[in-house]
Amino acid sequence: MSQAPAALGESPIAPASSLPSYLQADKLGPWGNYLQQVDRVIPHLGNLARWAETLKRPKRILIVDIPIHMDDGTVAHFEGYRVQHNVSRGPGKGGVRFHQDVTLSEVMALSAWMSVKNAAVNVPYGGAKGGIRVDPKKLSRGELERMTRRYTSEIGIIIGPNKDIPAPDVNTNEQIMAWMMDTYSMNTGSTSTGVVTGKPVDLGGSLGRREATGRGVFTVGTEAARHIGLDIATARVAVQGFGNVGGVAGKLFSETGARIIAVQDHGGTIFREAGLDVPALLQHVTDTGSVAGFADAEVLADEKFWDVDCDILIPAALEQQITAENAGRIKARMIIEGANGPTTPAADDILQERNVLVVPDVIANAGGVTVSYFEWVQDFSSFFWDEEEINARLVKIMKTAFAGVWQVAQEKKVSLRTATFIVACQRILHTRELRGLYP
Ligand SMILES: NC(=O)C1=CN([C@@H]2O[C@H](COP(=O)(O)OP(=O)(O)OC[C@H]3O[C@@H](n4cnc5c(N)ncnc54)[C@H](OP(=O)(O)O)[C@@H]3O)[C@@H](O)[C@H]2O)C=CC1
Numbered sequence: 001m002s003q004a005p006a007a008l009g010e011s012p013i014a015p016a017s018s019l020p021s022y023l024q025a026d027k028l029g030p031w032g033n034y035l036q037q038v039d040r041v042i043p044h045l046g047n048l049a050r051w052a053e054t055l056k057r058p059k060r061i062l063i064v065d066i067p068i069h070m071d072d073g074t075v076a077h078f079e080g081y082r083v084q085h086n087v088s089r090g091p092g093k094g095g096v097r098f099h100q101d102v103t104l105s106e107v108m109a110l111s112a113w114m115s116v117k118n119a120a121v122n123v124p125y126g127g128a129k130g131g132i133r134v135d136p137k138k139l140s141r142g143e144l145e146r147m148t149r150r151y152t153s154e155i156g157i158i159i160g161p162n163k164d165i166p167a168p169d170v171n172t173n174e175q176i177m178a179w180m181m182d183t184y185s186m187n188t189g190s191t192s193t194g195v196v197t198g199k200p201v202d203l204g205g206s207l208g209r210r211e212a213t214g215r216g217v218f219t220v221g222t223e224a225a226r227h228i229g230l231d232i233a234t235a236r237v238a239v240q241g242f243g244n245v246g247g248v249a250g251k252l253f254s255e256t257g258a259r260i261i262a263v264q265d266h267g268g269t270i271f272r273e274a275g276l277d278v279p280a281l282l283q284h285v286t287d288t289g290s291v292a293g294f295a296d297a298e299v300l301a302d303e304k305f306w307d308v309d310c311d312i313l314i315p316a317a318l319e320q321q322i323t324a325e326n327a328g329r330i331k332a333r334m335i336i337e338g339a340n341g342p343t344t345p346a347a348d349d350i351l352q353e354r355n356v357l358v359v360p361d362v363i364a365n366a367g368g369v370t371v372s373y374f375e376w377v378q379d380f381s382s383f384f385w386d387e388e389e390i391n392a393r394l395v396k397i398m399k400t401a402f403a404g405v406w407q408v409a410q411e412k413k414v415s416l417r418t419a420t421f422i423v424a425c426q427r428i429l430h431t432r433e434l435r436g437l438y439p
């Protein structure tokens with residue numbers, strides 16, 4: 001049955017405030033969490049609020065089918081995404097995740113958080129993110145390479161050094177970036193190092209990129225601790241996720257004297273009141289793939305992780321880990337979000353009420369993309385910096401950005417998350433306004 005025509009004076013389109021149908025689902029998922037975060041910021045945006053709808057609508061969503069030959073001769077199809085949330089301030093920028101639970105809602109949220117993060121540290125990028133719904137641990141190296149290359153070819157129509165620049169995220173690394181760079185370069189006919197960041201150093205990668213996110217978590221965490229009179233050198237720290245972000249952050253905190261007393265990953269949860277031997281634990285994870293089975297530590301039931309008596313909690317795994325169910329049990333004085341989206345808005349409210357300081361993802365884990373920016377600049381100029389310079393520039397950017405956010409939080413009496421969103425959304429919407437909407 002055809003729809004009745006709109007009555008005279010009625011808008012032929014859905015009201016401006018209603019979201020496109022494909023964005024309405026999953027109100028409780030990561031995208032729904034992001035929308036709630038945006039809604040909390042809109043009242044603080046003044047005249048720019050009239051552009052805020054743009055924050056609720058990803059610019060471009062690409063869903064791709066990735067067929068590959070498996071080692072056993074069969075053909076398997078994987079589901080892949082690349083979402084460019086906002087490109088007002090520059091090319092899209094954000095990582096690629098390989099995980100069995102990847103969904104469109106998740107990638108949309110991750111791309112939106114990239115827009116906010118990139119604006120928060122004022123690097124000249126929009127926000128993007130990609131992912132494949134796959135458990136890469138179940139693929140052989142050959143299958144992983146074929147899947148990565150086919151995915152890169154499929155998203156090749158929207159990525160590029162001036163369009164959208166992928167990087168590592170969960171379960172992706174320098175080797176994956178090397179394959180992506182090579183595939184894109186083969187398809188375009190010339191070597192294009194600037195199409196991805198987080199590459200091996202011998203292939204145009206940057207010194208310090210591998211450690212950059214954890215280093216940023218440590219830098220911002222140290223600044224935040226100073227503001228609340230928390231002594232890092234004697235702090236007890238619990239870390240969820242001991243991969244690139246959690247592993248490096250844990251190492252840097254332990255090097256200052258802090259005790260890493262609990263660590264959880266997918267394989268289990270370990271605890272040691274006197275502090276875990278972090279270098280030995282990192283080696284154990286490299287050798288076995290998990291913290292499980294580490295000698296000289298107690299094993300905790302996974303759910304008990306949230307009850308651990310600690311000063312600092314660093315979620316560095318996946319989204320929606322700190323929820324209304326466990327936020328009331330957390331003992332830490334400060335949470336530094338290494339992961340993207342680990343805390344739901346309902347949990348945020350509980351933590352704020354309990355006076356637990358949450359240093360949000362969109363500033364705390366921005367160190368990775370900051371050094372990705374350095375990598376991209378180095379690739380374009382074919383001039384490579386030493387690690388000391390990279391780390392010094394990283395620390396300067398992170399401290400400056402955090403100081404600005406802290407000041408806004410104090411002035412407006414809002415959480416650090418809302419303050420970061422205020423700073424970032426103002427930057428994004430200001431460029432949106434300057435650029436206008438035509439043609
Ligand atoms: N890499 C980067 O530069 C950046 C990453 N991030 C964010 O940081 C987070 C971690 O990323 P990254 O360190 O790169 O990823 P990695 O793949 O290196 O590590 C992920 C870690 O999380 C653990 N993990 C996965 N699922 C669970 C679970 N259900 N419970 C407990 N632990 C779990 C993994 O354990 P196991 O190996 O046992 O599965 C692993 O230790 C993500 O949210 C990512 O988006 C943010 C900014 C930049």
Ligand SMILES: O=C(O)CCC(=O)C(=O)O
Pocket residue numbers: 093094095096117165166167168169197198340365366368369370372
């Ligand atoms: O380095 C990058 O470009 C992005 C890293 C990332 O995906 C993130 O910050 O979540």
